[in-house]
Amino acid sequence: MATFRQRALNEAATHQTGRFFVEEGPVSSYFGKNVFDLDKMRAYMSQQAYEAVLASVKYGAKLDRSVSNEIASGMKAWALEMGATHYTHLFQPLTDATAEKHEAFISVKEGRAFEKFNGSALVQQEPDASSFPNGGLRNTFEARGYSAWDPSSPVFILDGTLCIPSVFVSYTGEALDTKVPNLKSLQALSNAATSVVNLFDENVSAVHVNLGLEQEYFLVDEALYNARPDLMLAGRTVIGHTSAKDQQLEDHYFGAIPSRVSSFMKDFETEAYKLGILLQTRHNEVAPNQFECAPVFCEATKAIDQNMMLMILMQKVAEKHHLKVIFHEKPFDGVNGSGKHCNWSMMTNTGVNLLSPGKTPTKNLQFLSFYSAVVKAVYKHHYLLMTSVATLSNSYRLGGHEAPPAVMSIFSGSTLSGVFDAILSMKDLDDASASQESIKIVNSIPEIFPDNTDRNRTSPFAFTGNRFEFRAVGSSQNVASAVYVLNTAVAESLREFRSEVDALEKAGESRSAAILATVRKFISESRNIMFEGNGYSKEWEAESEKRGLRAVRNVPEAYEVYHEKETVDMFDGMGVLAPNEVEARFEVLNETYVKKLQIEARVIGDICLNHVIPAAVRYQNILIENVRGIKEIFGEDFMDHCQSEINTLKKISKYINDISKDVETLVEERKKANRIEDIAERAKVYSHSVKDMMDKVRYSADHLEMIVDDEMWPMPKYRELLFF
Numbered sequence: 001m002a003t004f005r006q007r008a009l010n011e012a013a014t015h016q017t018g019r020f021f022v023e024e025g026p027v028s029s030y031f032g033k034n035v036f037d038l039d040k041m042r043a044y045m046s047q048q049a050y051e052a053v054l055a056s057v058k059y060g061a062k063l064d065r066s067v068s069n070e071i072a073s074g075m076k077a078w079a080l081e082m083g084a085t086h087y088t089h090l091f092q093p094l095t096d097a098t099a100e101k102h103e104a105f106i107s108v109k110e111g112r113a114f115e116k117f118n119g120s121a122l123v124q125q126e127p128d129a130s131s132f133p134n135g136g137l138r139n140t141f142e143a144r145g146y147s148a149w150d151p152s153s154p155v156f157i158l159d160g161t162l163c164i165p166s167v168f169v170s171y172t173g174e175a176l177d178t179k180v181p182n183l184k185s186l187q188a189l190s191n192a193a194t195s196v197v198n199l200f201d202e203n204v205s206a207v208h209v210n211l212g213l214e215q216e217y218f219l220v221d222e223a224l225y226n227a228r229p230d231l232m233l234a235g236r237t238v239i240g241h242t243s244a245k246d247q248q249l250e251d252h253y254f255g256a257i258p259s260r261v262s263s264f265m266k267d268f269e270t271e272a273y274k275l276g277i278l279l280q281t282r283h284n285e286v287a288p289n290q291f292e293c294a295p296v297f298c299e300a301t302k303a304i305d306q307n308m309m310l311m312i313l314m315q316k317v318a319e320k321h322h323l324k325v326i327f328h329e330k331p332f333d334g335v336n337g338s339g340k341h342c343n344w345s346m347m348t349n350t351g352v353n354l355l356s357p358g359k360t361p362t363k364n365l366q367f368l369s370f371y372s373a374v375v376k377a378v379y380k381h382h383y384l385l386m387t388s389v390a391t392l393s394n395s396y397r398l399g400g401h402e403a404p405p406a407v408m409s410i411f412s413g414s415t416l417s418g419v420f421d422a423i424l425s426m427k428d429l430d431d432a433s434a435s436q437e438s439i440k441i442v443n444s445i446p447e448i449f450p451d452n453t454d455r456n457r458t459s460p461f462a463f464t465g466n467r468f469e470f471r472a473v474g475s476s477q478n479v480a481s482a483v484y485v486l487n488t489a490v491a492e493s494l495r496e497f498r499s500e501v502d503a504l505e506k507a508g509e510s511r512s513a514a515i516l517a518t519v520r521k522f523i524s525e526s527r528n529i530m531f532e533g534n535g536y537s538k539e540w541e542a543e544s545e546k547r548g549l550r551a552v553r554n555v556p557e558a559y560e561v562y563h564e565k566e567t568v569d570m571f572d573g574m575g576v577l578a579p580n581e582v583e584a585r586f587e588v589l590n591e592t593y594v595k596k597l598q599i600e601a602r603v604i605g606d607i608c609l610n611h612v613i614p615a616a617v618r619y620q621n622i623l624i625e626n627v628r629g630i631k632e633i634f635g636e637d638f639m640d641h642c643q644s645e646i647n648t649l650k651k652i653s654k655y656i657n658d659i660s661k662d663v664e665t666l667v668e669e670r671k672k673a674n675r676i677e678d679i680a681e682r683a684k685v686y687s688h689s690v691k692d693m694m695d696k697v698r699y700s701a702d703h704l705e706m707i708v709d710d711e712m713w714p715m716p717k718y719r720e721l722l723f724f
Contacts, residue, residue: 003615005716008227012720015221015322017260021267023274032276036078036155044074056151059206060187063151068119075155076105076117079162087117087162089125089147092177093132094588096391096478098308099168101127102161122164124148133591135584137174144171150179153305156275159316165305174581178480179301181576185487186300188574192494193346196373197354199501199515200366204348209487211303212343212467214294215310216285216475218326219261221724224716225324229611230603234596235328235393235476238604238694239612239701242334243719246288253286258724260321261291268310268317269293275313277306287335288722297343300487304480307340327476330396332718337397338475339404344486345467346370356466368419369497369515372522374468375410377493378461379526381485382408383550384567386460386472387558388485391589392596394474395555404460404472407544407551409531411459417532423520424527458535488576495574497522556593556683562586590683594673597686601670604697605663611714612701613656619708620652652707655700662700666693 023030038057042050049070055061079087086102093099103125107116125147130138138145146169153165168177175181186209193207225231230238247253257265265282272279278296285292295306311327318325330337346354354370357363378385386408389398398406412420460472473482497518504514528547533540544551552558561567562582571577577585623645630645631638639646669689676682705713 003712003714004227005714005720006711008223008716009720011223012221012322015223015260017263018321019263019267020320021270021317023270027273030270031273031278034082034157034274035276036075036157037276040078041071041074044078046070049074053151060152063123063149065119065123068123070119072117072119072122075122075162076115079117079157080105080115082157084157084160084162086160087121087164089127089149089166090163091127091147091166091168092179092308092478092480093168094134094177094585095132095592096476096481098312099127099132100161100163101125122149125166127168132176133588134170134176135587135591137170137176137580137584145169145176146171150183150301152183152299152301154276154302156309158275158309158313163309174584175577178478178484179304181571181581182304182480182484182487183301184576185484185491185574188491188576189346189487189494192491192498193354193370194348195498196369196494196501197348197352197366199369199498199511200363201348201350201352204350204352206349207346207354208349209300209483210297210345210347210353210467211300211479211483212294212297213303213307213479214292214339214341214343215307216290216292216338216340217314218287218290218328218331218338219264219318220289220324220326220721222319222322222324224721227716228721229607229715230600231324231326231331234600234603235326236331236396236600237333237718237721238600239607239698239705240333240718240721241702241705243717243722246335246718246722247286250286252284252288252290255284257282257284257291260323260724264318264321264323265291265293267320268314271313271317272310275306275309277310279310285336285338287332289724290336290338297345300483304478304483308478329391329393329474329476332722335722339397339471340473340475340477340479342470342473342479342482343464343467344470344483353466355463355468365512365515365519368423368519370494371416371463372519372526373493373497374490375529376496376522376526377486377489378408378410379529380493381489381567381570382529383552383558384561385470385482385485385489386550386552387561388482389472389474389477390552390555390558391474391477392555392593392600393476394472395552397474398472398552404458405535405540405551406553407541407549408460408472408529409535409540409544409549410468410529411462411532412530413463414532416463417530420523420527420530423516424524459531460535484576488570488574491574492570493522554684554687556590556680556687559586559589559593559680559683562589587679590679593683594679594686597690598670601666601690601694604694604701605666607715608659608663608697608701612704613659615712615714616652616656616704616708619712620649620656622709623649623652648707652704655704655707658700659697659704662693662697666690666697669693 038054041053049067052064052067053071056063086104088100088102090098090100105115105117106113126144127147130145147166150165150167155162155164167180169180170176189209190207194204197204197207228237269279279293280296281294283292314325348354357367398404462469473479500518501514504517505511528549531540562585568579568582571582572579627642627645630642634641673682673685673690676685
């Protein structure tokens with residue numbers, strides 16, 4: 001009888017290449033078709049309502065509820081014309097995913113049906129949603145949770161439903177999502193950055209964050225995916241021996257895109273364009289069946305919302321192609337993992353990129369001010385920033401196979417490093433000639449071109465000409481959870497920068513001298529975070545410890561940074577998270593870690609006991625029959641003719657016994673950990689005892705895969721999963 005694997009391979013062989021979402025004409029003719037953007041608002045609303053939304057979108061003004069009914073009416077008219085039957089407040093709970101509860105437009109009065117959607121339904125909903133993780137901010141018997149429209153991100157239609165990007169808060173106003181702290185962090189950053197940029201240009205009234213999110217992912221045939229319980233339930237293969245060929249030759253990287261994959265890409269790009277997502281690049285990544293897509297930069301809130309939608313869209317479109325998209329950071333052991341590179345920059349309302357070097361001394365000084373503030377922020381909160389991307393799935397990726405190391409560093413490039421050296425070697429600012437020398441140093445700073453230095457792929461936080469690239473974010477993560485930490489840290493640093501300059505000016509320094517002195521101070525205090533070498537090297541691992549940089553070696557232990565006074569004070573002081581909200585996130589992170597590792601532990605136990613061992617025993621029985629037949633033919637000399645079979649039998653028996661014993665121990669370790677009441681302590685035990693036992697079980701299972709008859713192995717192997 002054919003194994004589950006063989007049936008899956010036969011089914012996969014029938015899957016063909018094709019297109020399912022094709023639009024006539026150039027992309028520009030249907031771009032944003034499914035988005036209720038400002039142009040469509042103008043057509044469906046009065047001037048008063050349109051201007052109210054415009055003020056909210058462009059200037060952050062609070063939306064007046066008096067016009068909400070008219071806005072809702074126009075939105076409904078457009079949605080119905082587009083074929084929508086439902087609406088939903090789309091929010092981002094503390095699960096790294098999105099959530100939606102669909103409500104029908106249809107209503108009945110006096111036996112007559114009509115579509116209904118008013119301002120109160122648009123502005124606020126009560127979805128309850130009490131089962132989402134909340135870290136103690138809600139009780140299940142007090143279940144009120146509110147979603148509220150976020151006008152800064154455009155409304156759109158997906159699968160016949162009007163999707164309204166929203167925030168999610170508790171009855172008492174605490175943030176139950178990633179969007180609320182992100183919006184608060186953006187406001188804090190805007191206030192602090194505007195204060196600093198006003199030292200150079202008083203016409204700037206706001207600063208926003210631009211993001212470009214590069215999304216990496218794997219593709220696997222649907223039939224093969226369904227034949228792997230671990231991929232289905234845990235998102236990664238908990239067992240599996242490496243393929244003889246994987247990424248050694250680097251022949252997949254930037255290679256010709258397979259036809260089947262190309263069709264899938266074109267289809268999800270078409271649907272993304274309709275949602276106003278401006279995808280610009282697509283290519284093969286390093287590992288087999290690994291790919292990447294990237295959009296054009298846009299404002300942070302919009303970029304994050306679009307990335308979350310893109311992930312949903314890709315999964316929906318993949319189903320049409322009998323493919324499965326895998327966003328897990330490390331679905332396959334031994335090959336490159338997947339990240340979501342976060343390209344981060346600050347832009348004034350006048351259109352100036354504050355991280356873009358200028359051609360004049362004044363612009364250079366402005367650039368250096370913001371650059372030094374970011375450097376200090378990353379240095380001061382480097383452990384928190386690395387912890388913000390520390391999840392169970394990302395922990396399998398960081399530190400190996402072209403992933404960033406688990407310790408933070410900043411790469412600046414040779415030109416900027418030279419500039420910093422020049423600034424640091426200046427005479428002390430209390431010297432009589434310091435003020436004049438400061439101006440001279442600024443004037444002599446060389447012109448810094450966007451591409452005047454090479455890129456460093458080994459740095460978790462690298463400067464790439466006019467932005468920083470935070471490369472450590474995991475591919476499955478909602479990037480908001482890392483971005484609001486970065487925004488808040490930079491806002492705190494910029495606020496300190498302005499205070500330092502003001503104090504020096506008050507003491508009699510010229511503005512240029514005061515600014516340069518503060519740049520010098522910030523760079524001097526933060527120099528340990530700056531590293532221009534190979535972040536993968538053992539030398540850097542040792543050097544980073546000498547510099548006092550903390551690496552994320554264990555995820556639950558890293559979460560303790562949320563209890564540190566520096567962290568709590570930063571979030572509270574910048575108005576982003578109250579202390580109880582910080583504590584709630586600490587609880588949720590540990591709880592999520594435990595639950596995900598618990599699932600993986602159960603899955604590996606189930607696979608080994610119900611798939612691996614039975615297959616090994618069947619093959620063992622064949623070998624036994626073979627040995628018995630040889631003995632019948634050759635009598636007492638049979639050992640001379642079946643030594644290989646005997647040795648193989650011994651190996652199989654050992655691995656079977658080891659798996660049985662280790663799975664039993666694994667179950668006991670889980671039970672022991674589950675009895676620990678404190679969730680943080682339970683997570684730590686899981687991260688050591690449970691995880692270590694899983695590694696032992698996998699070792700035996702992977703060795704059995706290389707011994708058991710290939711036709712008997714029950715699940716698709718790496719060579720089949722990673723190559724179409």
